[in-house]
């Protein structure tokens with residue numbers, strides 16, 4: 001058994017998150033130099049890009065995109081800033097964008113305006129000739145950073161040592177995890193899921209085993225398992241900083257779902273009190289949240305679903321409806337702008353964009369496109385062959401399960 005006590009560490013991406021929370025509603029991009037002034041640790045780039053105004057950057061990106069034509073495709077996650085998402089050829093959540101990445105056989109360059117694990121996924125699903133680029137290499141994801149490969153391997157080995165051949169454990173990882181974690185799942189009869197297909201992925205797993213190790217988001221895992229009829233006392237949380245995840249062998253043997261101790265720093269900000277206030281202030285309000293929110297919040301909300309689900313529910317709703325939304329603020333603001341006939345606001349009155357999505361400033365996009373114009377590929381994301389092979393297996397299972 002490899003279990004050991006480790007010193008807890010908080011990912012830098014999680015620490016930086018609070019620096020972005022503000023009461024000022026204005027999320028308009030400033031020059032990168034000005035944005036650096038709040039003390040962030042982002043990738044450095046040539047000084048000329050740091051000083052260029054957002055308007056000028058916008059013109060430059062437009063021109064570069066036109067010149068690169070069909071050779072280039074830009075994918076943009078819904079949580080991106082307006083100044084970036086406007087250039088996306090395809091917009092979506094991580095599931096939809098991974099489908100787009102798999103379908104783009106023509107483009108030589110795929111520029112991914114999202115976070116690191118998404119660009120890795122695009123690299124795994126694209127052809128070997130295509131090059132996937134992440135404009136800012138420090139655009140990670142705090143949730144993904146909470147599941148480090150060695151810790152997950154220790155956990156996997158520990159649980160299997162305890163349960164032996166009495167049970168069969170299926171590893172399942174949320175899309176929001178590093179390629180190394182997806183690879184571990186692919187290599188061990190497991191699967192990747194997204195918030196759009198987590199229900200179906202649970203069915204897939206229980207057809208093949210009787211326990212699930214769910215990584216890295218405990219909330220998505222708990223909310224999905226509960227929806228599938230699994231009781232809360234059949235689920236435990238694995239703390240990677242404690243021996244045996246903080247449990248006895250007996251508890252591990254009994255548990256049906258083992259949830260990794262990870263969370264999203266954006267979605268765990270939503271609270272029951274915010275829902276109560278929204279209901280008190282607005283009659284006939286619909287509360288809709290993402291399944292990365294806590295169990296209590298999800299159970300109190302009227303609707304819960306993936307980013308695409310939230311978007312569709314609001315866009316398809318009748319004029320005059322009111323929505324309090326528990327997801328990332330850039331997306332909520334955009335939904336409000338694009339649906340002026342409805343009342344749409346974020347549950348949290350403090351404006352907290354996802355700090356790592358926010359790292360894709362238009363200066364980075366302009367920089368990588370200028371590189372391509374000069375024949376230089378900057379910030380290419382390349383997953384090594386073995387990791388790629390097993391991750392692809394787990395991702396193809398994900399794409400086949402709906």
Ligand code: SF4
Nearest residue numbers: 141142143264266354
């Ligand atoms: S919203 Fe949460 S899960 Fe999504 S990229 Fe940001 S930190 Fe990661």
